[in-house]
Amino acid sequence: MNVDPDLSALRGALEALEVDGYLIDDDASDSDQRYVSGFSAPDPYQTLVTDDGVHLLVSGLEYGRANSEAGADTVSRRSEYEYQERVAEHGSYEGTIQTIAAFCEDHGVDSIAVPRTFPTGTADGLREQGLAVTVETDGVVEVIRATKTEWEVDQIRATQRANQAAMATAEELIATADVDEDGTLVHDGETLTSERVTEEIEITLLNHGCGLDETIVACGEDGADPHDRGSGPLSADELIVIDIFPRDKDTGYFGDMTRTFARGDPGEEARRRYDVTHDAFEAALETVEAGVTGSEVHGVACDVIEKAGYETLRSDPSTDTGFIHSTGHGVGLDIHEQPSVSPVGGELEAGHVISIEPGIYDPAVGGIRIEDLVVVTEDGYENLTEYRIGLEPVAE
Amino acid sequence: MNVDPDLSALRGALEALEVDGYLIDDDASDSDQRYVSGFSAPDPYQTLVTDDGVHLLVSGLEYGRANSEAGADTVSRRSEYEYQERVAEHGSYEGTIQTIAAFCEDHGVDSIAVPRTFPTGTADGLREQGLAVTVETDGVVEVIRATKTEWEVDQIRATQRANQAAMATAEELIATADVDEDGTLVHDGETLTSERVTEEIEITLLNHGCGLDETIVACGEDGADPHDRGSGPLSADELIVIDIFPRDKDTGYFGDMTRTFARGDPGEEARRRYDVTHDAFEAALETVEAGVTGSEVHGVACDVIEKAGYETLRSDPSTDTGFIHSTGHGVGLDIHEQPSVSPVGGELEAGHVISIEPGIYDPAVGGIRIEDLVVVTEDGYENLTEYRIGLEPVAE
Structure with missing residues (x-):
């Protein structure tokens, strides 16, 4: 992928919404995520846009390919945030939420905007973890992609x-x-x-x-x-x-x-x-x-x-x-x-x-x-x- | 589609969550919605499961096909809930939310459970319209589909x-x-x-x-x-x-x-x-x-x-x-x-x-x-x- 997208309009929207970052939680069937991350994978992964770059969170299976193919600035494996341990202790749903919350915290993010299609399960889970989650309702990434x-x-x-x-x-x-x-x-x-x-x-x-x-x-x-x-x-x-x-x-x-x-x-x-x-x-x-x-x-x-x-x-x-x-x-x-x-x-x-x-x-x-x-x-x-x-x- | 699914486990989950209905807002790429509605469409539509049946909300373009093909008990057009008027007055996002809220109200539903993947934009919008929205985190439809x-x-x-x-x-x-x-x-x-x-x-x-x-x-x-x-x-x-x-x-x-x-x-x-x-x-x-x-x-x-x-x-x-x-x-x-x-x-x-x-x-x-x-x-x-x-x- 060589889109090299200009995300300045997205960063402007984050400033207007007074949040630290923009989070996508989907698979590559979501074109916004494919576009922003420069990455395509059949299983869900997360893309976090902050002032200092685009950050991916992927499974161990996808890590090598994400590192070589994705247009992101940093790529992290779930295991860096104790994904397996969290799932073993709290189950798949809660463990995944905690892992994403830890990934956001690691990037200094405690308030996020999300697309309209962002999963409610993740949004409500992150809110329980103390993150502020706001929906970006104008579809700014769709506008950039146009x-x-x-x-x-x-x-x-x-x-x-x-x-x-x-x-x-x-x-x-x-x-x-x-x-x-x-x-x-x-x-x-x-x-x-x-x-x-x-x-x-x-x-x-x-x-x-x-x-x-x-x-x-x-x-x-x-x-x-x-x-x-x-x-x-x-x-x-x-x-x-x-x-x-x-x-x-x-x-x-x-x-x-x-x-x-x-x-x-x-x-x-x-x-x-x-x-x-x-x-x-x-x-x-x-x-x-x-x-x-x-x-x-x-x-x-x-x-x-x-x-x-x-x-x-x-x-x-x-x-x-x-x-x-x-x-x-x-x-x-x-x-x-x-x-x-x-x-x-x-x-x-x-x-x-x-x-x-x-x-x-x-x-x-x-x-x-x-x-x-x-x-x-x-x-x-x-x-x-x-x-x-x-x-x-x-x-x- | 002739699945004729047994949704009793879903209705049991709704009872346990103390909500009136289960709402899906997605397109047919979501297999849970395809399964529950017995319908497949490329554009988003909504499926509401209540005690008295499965209810679809579709665009006018899909109405004829949904009526003849879908396994649902009732099929409604967005126009029945003044979709165009709402969009003209409040824009596409807010107009769509209001239409879905009116559809829920029409079926006597003011509290819903939603799948983990339910769009946060819709969930938060419906909450502002006064509906109680709870995430069903166990994936009960996936279990039924198994x-x-x-x-x-x-x-x-x-x-x-x-x-x-x-x-x-x-x-x-x-x-x-x-x-x-x-x-x-x-x-x-x-x-x-x-x-x-x-x-x-x-x-x-x-x-x-x-x-x-x-x-x-x-x-x-x-x-x-x-x-x-x-x-x-x-x-x-x-x-x-x-x-x-x-x-x-x-x-x-x-x-x-x-x-x-x-x-x-x-x-x-x-x-x-x-x-x-x-x-x-x-x-x-x-x-x-x-x-x-x-x-x-x-x-x-x-x-x-x-x-x-x-x-x-x-x-x-x-x-x-x-x-x-x-x-x-x-x-x-x-x-x-x-x-x-x-x-x-x-x-x-x-x-x-x-x-x-x-x-x-x-x-x-x-x-x-x-x-x-x-x-x-x-x-x-x-x-x-x-x-x-x-x-x-x-x-x-």
């Missing part, structure tokens, strides 16, 4: 390259499929299903060192629900939404991209909606630059879509057709993170990495979404996605 | 079937590899590496609807560290440890299996250690039945290994060679869960699903581990693993 370092942008770009390879695999399957009598796509003599395309996407990502929890390959009515992953046979003359959000297994950084394809003719209305979505996408992108708000970018996408005659959540908060989600979100160690490109989105800053992904949905027509990933710059954006936009699938 | 229903055992068995297919793929690659002049394994003209075998394992698991975060394919000295995933070329005349722990993508249940192979001759000492490990494995397995403690099962594995002249953590707590981990652990919605088959392991009960996985490690010789997954029965165990045990790899 602005990427050059190294982080490189990692996200690398994941997006893998994503492009996966999207090309999917597009080629659809482009080269045969169409049988009832309109079903057929590949290598077998019905081409969402599941089959998803599997090929996953295999391509594996070959590029990436994994993913889920992918969307949604045809026809499935695609009209932005959260439907899709299932079953793919058909000609229907819209097919493909949304891939892989994560690099080593670095933990995500990519994110969506394209919409149709074999044959999805109809004039579908083609019109595709063009409107594409226009909204371009208009939103052109609005992106440091100083503009996420809300303004979202507003521009809504303008285009409403002007073309479709509903948005702005024109009708209760609509379930039209543009029924926000324009984008931050992407990094989490797939959804700060900043927001939505009605509540604040000012964009250089180094923010955001998706731009307007869409138009209707069960009667299907779904359309077009999404790139970009990094905000002082005078615009750099697109981290290099992938053709077009409704008709093309084989390489 | 005893599997028949349906759960079937899910674990299904994942273990996928695991067997993946292990067979790996074994076949090693069995059919050529050995080049310097002893490196070569397959299809390319050096056979840990990474290549891992990739084939992952692809096989994908084909079976399973995913995994990591796999161990560790050769020679790599294999002597039980936590080393392994990397680089595989060699003949060396021990190769393969440990696969996949998770079914739909059900969330894990499998777990380890085998150790060697092409050519790993030497007399390695073969002796393999036989001792196999004997320890068999002896530990034969000890398993309801009423026996995990500690006793672990002790039997230690007996065999110590008698053969190797160290264990029992004979020398500071050893870094010999048998340097515990004999097993529970497996279910988490890869490591209750019960423990270790020096602190309590009484095994019918329905516990545990791994049995003794091993012997030494950088000078390499590592050996043999692992099956079994379900404890009243008079023994049922093995959920059907996979040959042998040092020499065999192609099907």
Whole structure:
């Protein structure tokens, strides 16, 4: 890990809260901890940020790796604080609490701020040990994480390259499929299903060192629900939404991209909606630059879509057709993170990495979404996605 | 989800703590919440257990799916508790807290127990709203989860079937590899590496609807560290440890299996250690039945290994060679869960699903581990693993 994060905003928050340190107690599935500690481990460990540095508390099993890999200033083993003896005498829960309290004391800390997600069991236990525990409710680490370092942008770009390879695999399957009598796509003599395309996407990502929890390959009515992953046979003359959000297994950084394809003719209305979505996408992108708000970018996408005659959540908060989600979100160690490109989105800053992904949905027509990933710059954006936009699938 | 969990022990704990309900505030990465709610969602939701049922609080986006899929007795949308209005007036953090407080009040709950991992931000916020919040420190839901229903055992068995297919793929690659002049394994003209075998394992698991975060394919000295995933070329005349722990993508249940192979001759000492490990494995397995403690099962594995002249953590707590981990652990919605088959392991009960996985490690010789997954029965165990045990790899 080479994030080398700038934690000055966190130290400012600690000063405002009048506490000695900031403590995280989680495993590496917590991206804030992974970011602050520069360390990733499957089992819980603790990260303490003080004025004089970042301090890790890990199990003996993780000690060697933490010392060589973590970006922290000091690494301590639980055994330095008599963990085994405390657990033997007081049980696992109380022994762990006492060990963390001793670790804090060793670093001169008797008041801490903690993230909202900090375990209540640890918080209440430390309070009983005499530490003052205050929740930092603004999510200051999430805000710091929103602005990427050059190294982080490189990692996200690398994941997006893998994503492009996966999207090309999917597009080629659809482009080269045969169409049988009832309109079903057929590949290598077998019905081409969402599941089959998803599997090929996953295999391509594996070959590029990436994994993913889920992918969307949604045809026809499935695609009209932005959260439907899709299932079953793919058909000609229907819209097919493909949304891939892989994560690099080593670095933990995500990519994110969506394209919409149709074999044959999805109809004039579908083609019109595709063009409107594409226009909204371009208009939103052109609005992106440091100083503009996420809300303004979202507003521009809504303008285009409403002007073309479709509903948005702005024109009708209760609509379930039209543009029924926000324009984008931050992407990094989490797939959804700060900043927001939505009605509540604040000012964009250089180094923010955001998706731009307007869409138009209707069960009667299907779904359309077009999404790139970009990094905000002082005078615009750099697109981290290099992938053709077009409704008709093309084989390489 | 069809767990249909027996929550009477949880209700007993609530009575002992003199509280009205048990609240979980997490996403489906928290296995306790997934288990209790019978629901899985990527975004946070809340599960409240009271005397009269299990109650979910979800976003509007998840409402339809929660209603059709979840095992809960009632499902509420945040909008029923004026979520948007509260967030607009008080911000996201405070608005969410108020919504959860209103949901609790609606169910007649003004005192709650929460798991140790419950977010401190929510706990302290609810306390400010007047709710009494107590941490349930014994992990009662983990204890309930340790005893599997028949349906759960079937899910674990299904994942273990996928695991067997993946292990067979790996074994076949090693069995059919050529050995080049310097002893490196070569397959299809390319050096056979840990990474290549891992990739084939992952692809096989994908084909079976399973995913995994990591796999161990560790050769020679790599294999002597039980936590080393392994990397680089595989060699003949060396021990190769393969440990696969996949998770079914739909059900969330894990499998777990380890085998150790060697092409050519790993030497007399390695073969002796393999036989001792196999004997320890068999002896530990034969000890398993309801009423026996995990500690006793672990002790039997230690007996065999110590008698053969190797160290264990029992004979020398500071050893870094010999048998340097515990004999097993529970497996279910988490890869490591209750019960423990270790020096602190309590009484095994019918329905516990545990791994049995003794091993012997030494950088000078390499590592050996043999692992099956079994379900404890009243008079023994049922093995959920059907996979040959042998040092020499065999192609099907």
